[in-house]
Amino acid sequence: MKIIPFLAYKDLVRxxxxxxxxxxxxxFSYINLTFFPAFLNGLSNTFQDEVVDTATSHIIIQxxxxxxxxxxxxxxxxxxxxDLVPGVAASSSHISLSGAVFFKDxxxxxxxxxxxxxxxxxVTTISQKxxxxxxxxxxxxxxxILGQIIAGRKIEDKIGQQxxxxxxxxxxxxxxxxxxxxxxxxxxxxKEYKVKGxxxxxxxSLVSQSVYISKKEAENILGIDDKASAILVRLNxxxxxxxxxxxxxxxxxxxxxxxxxxxxxxxxQGIKQTFGIVTIVTTFVxxxxxxxxxxxxxxxxxxxxxxxxGVLKAIGMQKNEIMMVFLFESLLFGVIGTVIGAGIVYVALxxxxxxxxxxxxxxxxxxxxxxxxxxxxxxLIVSSVIAGYLPARMASRQEILETxxxxx
Amino acid sequence: MIKLTNVSKIYKMGxxxxxxxxxxxxxxxxxxxxxxxxxxxxxxxTMLHLIGILDKQSKGSVIIKDKDVEKMTxxxxxAFRLAEIGFVFQFxxxxxxxxxxxxxxxxxxxxxxxASDEKYRKNAAEVLKKLxxxxxxxxxxxQLSGGEQQRVSxxxxxxxxxxxxxxxxxxxxxxxxxxxNVIKTFRKLSNETGQTVVLITHEQxxxxxxxxxxxxxxxxxxxxxxx
Numbered sequence: 001m002k003i004i005p006f007l008a009y010k011d012l013v014r015x016x017x018x019x020x021x022x023x024x025x026x027x028f029s030y031i032n033l034t035f036f037p038a039f040l041n042g043l044s045n046t047f048q049d050e051v052v053d054t055a056t057s058h059i060i061i062q063x064x065x066x067x068x069x070x071x072x073x074x075x076x077x078x079x080x081x082x083d084l085v086p087g088v089a090a091s092s093s094h095i096s097l098s099g100a101v102f103f104k105d106x107x108x109x110x111x112x113x114x115x116x117x118x119x120x121x122x123v124t125t126i127s128q129k130x131x132x133x134x135x136x137x138x139x140x141x142x143x144x145i146l147g148q149i150i151a152g153r154k155i156e157d158k159i160g161q162q163x164x165x166x167x168x169x170x171x172x173x174x175x176x177x178x179x180x181x182x183x184x185x186x187x188x189x190x191k192e193y194k195v196k197g198x199x200x201x202x203x204x205s206l207v208s209q210s211v212y213i214s215k216k217e218a219e220n221i222l223g224i225d226d227k228a229s230a231i232l233v234r235l236n237x238x239x240x241x242x243x244x245x246x247x248x249x250x251x252x253x254x255x256x257x258x259x260x261x262x263x264x265x266x267x268x269q270g271i272k273q274t275f276g277i278v279t280i281v282t283t284f285v286x287x288x289x290x291x292x293x294x295x296x297x298x299x300x301x302x303x304x305x306x307x308x309x310g311v312l313k314a315i316g317m318q319k320n321e322i323m324m325v326f327l328f329e330s331l332l333f334g335v336i337g338t339v340i341g342a343g344i345v346y347v348a349l350x351x352x353x354x355x356x357x358x359x360x361x362x363x364x365x366x367x368x369x370x371x372x373x374x375x376x377x378x379x380l381i382v383s384s385v386i387a388g389y390l391p392a393r394m395a396s397r398q399e400i401l402e403t404x405x406x407x408x
Numbered sequence: 409m410i411k412l413t414n415v416s417k418i419y420k421m422g423x424x425x426x427x428x429x430x431x432x433x434x435x436x437x438x439x440x441x442x443x444x445x446x447x448x449x450x451x452x453x454t455m456l457h458l459i460g461i462l463d464k465q466s467k468g469s470v471i472i473k474d475k476d477v478e479k480m481t482x483x484x485x486x487a488f489r490l491a492e493i494g495f496v497f498q499f500x501x502x503x504x505x506x507x508x509x510x511x512x513x514x515x516x517x518x519x520x521x522x523a524s525d526e527k528y529r530k531n532a533a534e535v536l537k538k539l540x541x542x543x544x545x546x547x548x549x550x551q552l553s554g555g556e557q558q559r560v561s562x563x564x565x566x567x568x569x570x571x572x573x574x575x576x577x578x579x580x581x582x583x584x585x586x587x588x589n590v591i592k593t594f595r596k597l598s599n600e601t602g603q604t605v606v607l608i609t610h611e612q613x614x615x616x617x618x619x620x621x622x623x624x625x626x627x628x629x630x631x632x633x634x635x
Contacts, residue, residue, distance in 0.1 A: 002521070003514070003517040003521075007514075010503070011505055308501065311501040313486065314460070314462055314489065315514070315518075315564070316518050316519070316568075317518055319482070404501070
């Protein structure tokens, strides 16, 4: 069957400009099929990492809902037990409080998280996100760390005057390090704190929206001891989370509910599902573009070659052989387009792995999973062949006498 | 070689019928060079299409090389044309993206599927040289004159050494001198290799170069003459 690739190749070489155009269109369809999911994967990883690094760590242990307990009791002994499990790097207790923060004439509701900085440094990256001032010490009882959204800022009005007509504030309107804020906790305790530092990131972050105090201060306010709202467990390898969670479960922690980072981050799972739907839509659009392009190109090609197809049939070329020539052309379009598209995508991904995209949400490194790359290639190649099938079949089944009467 | 018995061909155009051929009986012997002549609409091309098994008769029987073509499947008819019949068309019908030698070896590639590229090229070059276009092997159709293109299409028709060569107005787009040369080529083929040639033409003087002429009129044989 040497004749099929021979004729397909010769036909394609003849129309170089159209072939190059079609191949690049297919290459960009492949980029569309793969780069968009890679971008979304990178985006959800950015969210996921942020949540893991500041809110859940790799495993989070919380009081079982059915137990109606607000806290885990004997948190220090639970942590000792957890720290002994192989694969666990460190653990840290958090106490959650809610309250309202007051500054001058501004006030804002906030989630207050209490932690033991010296221990928490091994588990979360909250202390590394300090933008101004310093982070807490274990013994700080009169200091507070504000997230930058809580600290807020003044927004200039349209003519550039601060505080002028149309001006507004965000958060508490711009609290500076060293200034004092008052917090009214949900249990009714009110206390004034000196702002020791402001935390946050350039992009999306939970820390920007939180208030942090020391665990010692939280125990004073709540009048509790050796209790925690949650214990965050950092692992040596986050992909071991399921296995280590089972080991911790086997060690026996009463009235505790345990979730891996994947189970805990329902927010990012929701984002991934949303992105999944968006990806399906972009895939559908890419397939429509590919099928239309290849279908039209093959259809025009066969219509233009009507007489030649008739002559080839007259001199002894079978219908199926003629159909295969055009299908082979479609296959070549698909394969070459995919290879070029994949080349561009992988070069771009390599570049972006060294130079992440800086978005308002944070630094983003697109991640392309091998199965997405393979499935996208298969979709593109199969769509190309399917698109070429109908016009190729129509061309091969034309009556010889109808076609050879056509004068070129 | 060719035996048409009581052959009719009727085309249906809506509710009306057009009788392109009416009860035609014709025999062509192996090695004979026959020209079929007649005015437009006389049934010349219809007869060539039936002999070339490109079309099916409405009535009667068409036997080519002792085979009743009506009993063949589509695939068998195509395979039979490839092995036994060479076609030369009025408008050359060469593939513009192929050189002279490539156009010529296409039927050879279809017929000798397992042969090497060198074999195809060697076979094609031999035929093209015999037809006097051996210097133009690697030229594309648009680089060849009308006469040269027609010679390439004759080479393509001959490469599988078919027993029957069917030519449909092969000189219609050529000047007188070139047309004469093309017909002389057929004459030479018939004399030297015993090739059976059927020439459809409306030019009497060219048709007279065959062994025998058959004139058609209104779908019937009007007269026959041996030259």
